[in-house]
Amino acid sequence: MTGGRGRFGGYGGAYVPETVVPALDQLEAAMDEALADAAFRDQLDGLLHDYAGRPTPLTHAQRLSDAAGGAQLWLKREDLLHTGAHKINNALGQVLLAQRMGKRRIIAETGAGQHGVATATACARAGLGCTVYMGREDMRRQSLNVYRMRLLGTVVIPVDSGAGTLKDATNEAIRDWVANVRDTHYVIGSSVGPHPYPALVRALQRVIGDETRAECIARFGRLPAAVVACVGGGSNAIGIFAAFLDDDEVELIGVEAAGRGLDGGEHAAPLSRGRPGVLHGSYSYLMQDEHGQVLTAHSISAGLDYPGVGPEHSALRDSGRVRYLSAEDEQAIAAFHRLCRLEGIIPALESSHAVHAGEQHAASLPAGAFVVVCLSGRGDKDIATVREHDGDRDDAAR
C-alpha cells in the first residue's frame, strides 16, 4: 500500500474513521511543534528524571551470562522505572502533549495493565480525567494492575468482546475516541495505530536506546554485539533499536511471543507467521485468516497478546535490519525463573521472552562480546500468572 504521510516502507498510514482524522492532523502538528520546542523537551526530561527515575541502569547479569555461556549479558533496567515498565516514558510525554493541546480527558487501552497504570499515573499527576479500556480476560490475569489504576483515580472499563484481550480493548478505546474526539486525547500505548502514533511513541521511547548507546560507549568504548527486545506492538523494541539502526555492526533482534508454538496457531507472532493487512489504523503484518478476518492471538504474557505489530517493525523485518525471532510460553517462563534465581530480578513475562532469546544468542557469541537485553518491565504483575502456571510444583526444587 502506498500513501501519503506516516509510511515506513509501504507500512503505516492512517486507516481510521473520518471523524478522527482532523484530530490526527492536530496531533501531528502539536507533536512536531512540541518535539522541536526546547521548553517541552526540558519539561519532559525533567519529569523523566525527577519523577520516573531516568536514566535507568545497565546491569551486568553475571550469573545469567555464566549459565548461558558465551557473550556477557547486560540488562537495560526499564523495570526500575516508576510504575514498573518503559510505558511511563510514553505516557508522561503524551499526557504533556494532551495538556498542550488543551484536551481535558484521556483514554487508553491496556493489555497487561502496565500502559494503563502508566497513563493513570500521568493523569493523576496532571489532574486529568482518565478512562482505560481493558479486556475482561486481561482484567482477570492482571487484577492487581486493575486495582492500581482505580487507586490512581482512573475508570477501568471491562471489554467483553472477542477474546477479551488487548485487541478488543483497543477497538473500544478507538470507538470512545470517535465519539469524544473533540475534548479527548487517546494515549496509545505501543508503536501501533494510525499516523502519527507510531512516530510519536518511537520519539518518546527512543530515550531507552539513546541512554543505552551512550552508556555502552562510556563504559566499554564500543557498541554491543547485539540488542534484544521483546515485540508485542513493539514500543520498547523500537525505543531501544532506534538509537542503533545506523550502527550496522550491532545486530538487532526482536522477539515475538510464540505462545504454545508457531505451528499450532496459538501464538502472537505476526512478523513470523502473519501477512500484511490493516488493523487499528495502520497497514502492517497481521495475524489473519484467508478471508482477512483478524485472528485471536495467544500468549501467556498479556502485553504481547496482540495479533498486530507496529508498522516500523514490518519495514525493519522486510529490510532485514532487524531479525525477528520468537519465544514460546514455556521458554519465557523458564527464562523468568532463571532471572529470578540467578540475578535476583523478577522480570515481566513480556521481557522474559527477550531474556530467553538473549541467552540463546549470547551462547552463540564469544566471551569477549556483550549483548544488551531490554528488560522492559518488572514481574510483580505476573506473579499470579506464574503461580497458576507452575501449579503445585515446589519452586525451590527448580
Place this chain on the structure above:
Amino acid sequence: MPPGERLTAALCAVRDDALPALVPYVTAGFPHRDDTVAVLRAAQDAGCAAAEIGIPFSDPLADGPTIQRAGWQALANGMTTALAIDQAAAARSAGVTMPLAFMTYLNPVLSHGLADFCADAAAAGVDGLIVPDMPADEAAETRAAARSAGVALVPLVAPTTTRERIASACRDATGFIYCVSLTGTTGARAAIAAEAFELLDRVRAETDLPRAVGFGLARHEHLLALRGRCEAAVVGSALLDAMFARQDDAAAAAGAFLGGMLHPS
C-alpha cells in the same frame, strides 16, 4: 454508464411524500447465512431506493454494539467476502433491481485483492463501495481500482470534517456522499444531532451529488425531520435490532420495519 450513476439517480428520485430515499444497511449472512437475498427483496418491496450490504469484519471500529453483534453472528455462520459477492449476484437473479453498495472495512477488501474485489463486485451487479476506515487521503489505490471496474467509491464525511477535507472528498466522489450524522459510532439514537444539519449544508456547498445521512437513524420521525434537508437516509442498527428480535423470519421483520419507517400505521 459512469460509476455510481444508478446510485445517484435512485437517491435523487423525488418521492410523492417528499421523504428522503430510504437506504437500509443489512449485514450479509445475518441472521442466517443464506438470508441475505430474501432480506434485500423485502427491503425493495418495502419501498427502499437502494441498499448497503455489509460484509462482516472481525474488528469493526466504526460500529456500535448492534452491527458488531450482527457481524460476528454472520462470521460464525461462515460468512466470507466471496460469499457476500455471490449473494449480491443471487439477489440480482432474484429480481433485486435497486442499486446496491458494499460496505465493509479495508482489510477484507485487501485480503480479497483490491482489483479483484472491485471487478467481482461489479460483475455481481454491485454499484458502489463504502469503506469506513479508509479516509479520502488514503483512498488513491482503491479509487483507481473502483473506477476501472466501474464501481462508485462513496466517501464518508463527518461533523468534525474540515471544509477543505469535505471539498476534497466531494471532488473525488462518485455515487453519493455518506454524511455521518453524529460524532460517534453506529447505533440507533433517539434524535438526530444538530450537527448533522450543519454538515448537510456544508456538503451541499461543495457538490451536487446526493447526500445520504447515516448513523443513529431509527424511526419515521427521523425521516420527517430530514424532509427537504437531504436526499437519502440510511438505517442500519435499528433495522438489525428488529431482525435480531425475529430471527426465524428476518426478511419479514426487515420488510415490516422498513415499511413502518416509511409509512407508519
